Amino acid sequence: MAPQDQEFVIAGAGIAGMTLALLLHRMGRPVLLLERRTQDAFLSEESRSINFTLTARGLTALRRLGLQDRALNSAVRLRRRVVHDRFGAIATQRYGSQDTHAIYSIRRKALLEMLYEAIRGIPGISIIHDAPVETIDCHSGMLTYSCGEQRQTIRAGTIVAADGAFSRVRSSFVQQTSAHCHLTDFPSRYLELHGGRDFVAKLGLPLDALHVWPGHQALLVGIPNPDATIALMFVSEDLQGYNRERFAQIFASHFPRVPITADMASQLKAAPLGRLASGELSRWHHESRVVFVGDACHPVLPFYGQGMNAALEDCFVLSDLIGSETSRAQAFTLYEARRKPQTDALAVLSRSHFSNLQRGALSARWQASTFMDLWLARLTRGSWFYEYEKVAHTNLPYDSIVARLARQRSIKRRSGLLLVELGLAFAISLLRQLRLQLWTLRRSSSRATTSVPSPR
Template sequence: MRKPALTIIGAGLVGSLLATLLAQRGFSVQVFERRPDPRKHGFLGGRSINLALAERGWHGLRVAGLQERMRTIAVMMRGRMVHDLAGNTNLQRYGRDDSEVIWSVNRGDLNMALLDAAEAAGASIVFDQRLDGVDWQRSTLTLRDAQNIPRTHHAQILIGADGAGSALRAAMASMADLGERFEPLGHGYKELEIPALTDFPARQLPEHLREAAARGERFAMEANALHIWPRGNYMCIALPNAHGSFTVTLFLPNEGEPSIASISDARQARAFFERDFPDATALIPQLEEDFIGNPTGMLGTLYLDRWHIDGRALLVGDAAHAIVPFHGQGMNAGFEDAVELAELLEATPSDFTAVFAEFERRRKPNADAIAAMALENYIEMRDRVDDADYLLMRELDRTLAERHPGTWVPRYAMVTFSRIPYRTAFERGAAQTKLLRELVAGKSRIGDINLVTADSKVLALVGK
């Protein structure tokens, strides 16, 4: 039986992977993307936030046969490299060893590789096509190009992968109440860059890096780490890129002191960085230009009660469940969506109403769970990574995992190194965190904790 044609709105990360997976399964796939083709016109940077590719994301790439291709553009990160005000650093590993790591990947590089893969699989992608409206009775889209010239496209089955500001979601909301609500974080972000040593302006290269540059080294800091400068209510992070640069992201409250609103010119930006991130400042030669020139990104969480309209339209990825980026799981969750939907459609290609409903039933509880964990992780990253109680809980968490492998699994490991459903990780992680807090209450170091008692409580927790 011939499989029906599918139209995807959005050729970003999730849309491109989904197009690849569906085309590989024999579906006719047409994709419309509002931006120009980045392979021809360059990727529009300035507010990308580098991506942390974890096991869930790698699984999606493996299913599509793309793992080896993506290895060439990814950089391993062993843990968080915490920078204090004096410039001292401390590596906090993500997992037990180098088998439990995450990977930094530049959004533009990954997107372009996925576009190539989608077209190679047989999907058709049309760029510079902004969705302007949907005639639901006639199953017709109106799209407009960069010159605002309209075109129409007949599409009985629509999938929206067009991000947090989804045009398809807006069109669906005109047809049905989706129960949409957006909860802003109250923080924004600015993107900056630490260039590769080979690209550093010669006169601005810090003296301590000149020998490294002369040896042909590329990275200005430890390459295999996510660098973080926690400062309480705000922070700066830097993720490595394969060619040697770091994408730097400053997260600040929108209002107050300091805030996005309080830093209005290049001089203030320079003074702020020199005060709060002195060791990073010397590595950002275009600090003023990037801070003033790059847009301010908005952060928040999108919640929907409903992701689909019968068998006609479905939302996936950020279009359905945009989250804040502090667990590095937005892309990974979107790739899980793509795999789950492709597998459901392959199994039942003739009943889209049933497939879309089942997809929502399976994915929505997990999307809600990772949204909650991402918000919690922001507080951890900016406030707690250098806190004594947090470090003690973290050490005990690792100790119990070593003593009870498979029984006690740290929540971060469940989220990042496995494909355990997010909801399970959230619920089990909450129980484990409660127990850790009880165990470290009033303790100043790991040796003060009775590990026999800890072991017995672990066994009681899992019902043994």
């Protein structure tokens, strides 16, 4: 087939790909989306249940598309994080210094369908399903993709790579340019599970909170759904394909107070085992021919819930620059210069947040530091940065947040606030030990009572 001309070809019709297509369409730019999945598989959840968390950055992009209200109507408002320890005690952590601060849980499928319906029938935007990209030429813009038994070739003015963390476009890009990509596998694997209403009822879980169960080299995260069920992400270094029959036992050893319902037991045997990776692409574009968005150029660990929000932010920054008076190559250069330092900082935040959730969330020192930062943020009306608040509830650049947090740690050391923080940590630790002793005493007393023979 003879090559065809297409101004924009987007590889990947996921959240980022469809968002960018809608933004480009509003500027009168024709767009072709190539999606490797069939239409049925694309609109299914592919056995994945974990939800997206929408925060300020993602909501800003959806607002520009006129989809914010619809998204919020399909979401659950989460005001806090609830951390459950192995003894049944819980710690509640606010998502910001203001009562209005919240994040929003939305199913992946709901967001995909929303964007797909917005695109469907729009002249100038086409989607071809079951069309994986095979090869690209970064210099000429020639692109080849599979279409059934045949291969089709087109010439694109610009190829946009929005095809995820394991991008096929990126592989060709690295081979043909001086760019390099460093992809790091996270040592843990994960399962995405679904906790039904019986699971929620057994644990008495409030549905306005994100739930975290830290374990030794493991983590369980629960995000409520609109139907009063909960999406679960089970992360552990012990999850390997060869010990599949032991997954239920592994789960129970890490989270002894979390019941395994019959449905969850089946899921532990059959749910796909997921791989986590973070990475860095040294260059995000080649002249005016190729540019990257989302996980294709900055895959991050999911523990901060910012990967999708950052990808949406990529889309509106890139579209604004394309719509400016600069040349397309200059627009891509400015886009990379603006976004890459931010997403590099997000990678650092996301990795450290896993440690906070797994170990720090129950650490007296981490709790004291978080409490102090939250208190100082409220006292100074936001001048003092409470980390999660600035990441989730503002559009401040991630790198400026990281730099400000480093300065605040230095201020704590030099001002004596660190001593106050250490004193607070000691008090929290002491209180925790007292509660544990009371719990042990009650448990032993209960056992002694039940072991006495009945007088009858």
